Amino acid sequence: MGLRSRGRKVGKSLLKQLLLESAQLRERLMRPVLARRRRRWLEAIRRLERVEELQWHPGTEPAPHPLVLLSHYAPGGHLQRAIRRLIAHLRDQGWQVLILTTALNDTARRWCSERSVHWLIRRNEGRDFGAFQDGWLTLQQRGLAEACSRILLLNDSSLPVADLAGSSLPRLLEGDDDAIVGLTDSFQNGYHLQSYALNCPETVIRSAWWHGFWWSFPGWSGTAGIIRDGEIGLSRQALQAGHPLRALHPVSRLRTVGGQEEFLRRLQERCGYSRHAAQLLQEAVLEQARDAFATMNPTHDLVLPLLLEGCPLIKRDLLESNPCDCLDPSLIAFGEPPLIDPLDLVDFLRPPLIGFKQ
Structure with missing residues (x-):
């Protein structure tokens, strides 16, 4: 390594160290200021100012x-x-x-x-x-x-x-x-x-x-x-x-439900799916549940087993925009009897605007 290259490397290292020390110093100086600010915020909440x-x-x-x-x-x-x-x-x-x-x-x-x-x-x-x-x-x-x-x-x-x-x-x-x-x-x-x-x-x-x-x-x-x-x-x-x-x-149980024959049967009965279509949907459920359950959000990642177990609430963002690309609850929600009243959706959802050109 040439002298110039070593100099650039040392310079970058020193700059990185200076920035770190500067951030730590700023944090130490701001700590009492932030603590006082948080105390004021908390006192205002306790006085019901909101x-x-x-x-x-x-x-x-x-x-x-x-x-x-x-x-x-x-x-x-x-x-x-x-x-x-x-x-x-x-x-x-x-x-x-x-x-x-x-x-x-x-x-x-x-x-x-x-x-x-x-x-x-x-x-x-x-x-x-x-x-x-x-x-x-x-x-x-x-x-x-x-x-x-x-x-x-x-x-x-x-x-x-x-x-x-x-x-x-x-x-x-x-x-x-x-x-x-x-x-x-x-x-x-x-x-x-x-x-x-x-x-x-x-x-x-x-x-x-x-x-x-x-x-x-x-x-x-x-x-x-x-x-x-x-x-x-x-x-x-x-x-x-x-x-x-x-x-x-519990998430530990929901994770096993998707692989059961009873889950497949209920998909067919509720939604009128053919056995082949129900099997494809079951495979999608199992694919979504392949990660460690300690990393899963059951209201999103396991929404179909959750709804078939009788959960009374469906997360709004799954119906609005599905940002996590989870399985759509409407895949089973409009079966017989329906899980969702379509009239409820009219003033409940706030979906993003899409497809409009500027």
Whole structure:
């Protein structure tokens, strides 16, 4: 190696080292600044500064009662047909519902008032766990939390199936006296229950760790932070406190369902597929499930076995744009009886615009 080449190599190495040291110095200098900023953000959350309005209909249910915290977002405050149908079903099962949203239009407010559905209007921050945090802290500070016998954390990222009573939703609502019950679990980045539907019993919501979790939760993060500190963090703290986690459709079982003869038979019966077509679809399911289950997202990678097992919710993004190139749930959703009510899709989906020339 020539002198000039050695000089360039040494220069690059020194520059790399200087940039690294500069970044480390900047991080050390900014650490106390960021810590103070986070403290201010957390203090503002605790003072409910993100909460703009609470409409609570008093005397709607005798205490104690189960309560749904429903994280919702729709432009213009529209309450979608599918979400109204889900809320009506929950009310029929004896649950109170508190909608956590950024806005509700006049039509939605009238519909909620007629059915004694509560709502909380808040600033859009922290995704679903930020909404849950505002909801729980508001209940505590308004003296409403003590009347709750259990809490169902629910978000609107999923489309409810047409036949909710015939799905696993009744088992989710029944819950467990000791365990947190979810629809699905995942080992991605650490074992946890997926948080789009979680039934938390009274033994959990009366515990010190539950109160501490929401009091200290950094509810301003983006998607990665919410998954890490919210979805995974909640499961981790529950396990550390001795509360079991129970998934109604565990990923370890879903992964084996696709290879069973019963799965093939149900594909043929539900969808009217020929045996050959059903076998091709089964092969596609097995191909998608070939990776280690610890790396899989069952609501996406195993959606067909999940739906045939009776899961009541279908992830919105699978129907809208399917960014992960998973199997399309509509391959089985419009069989007999249909899993999806087509009318629900009209105002629920927000598909991307494609095919237009500038």
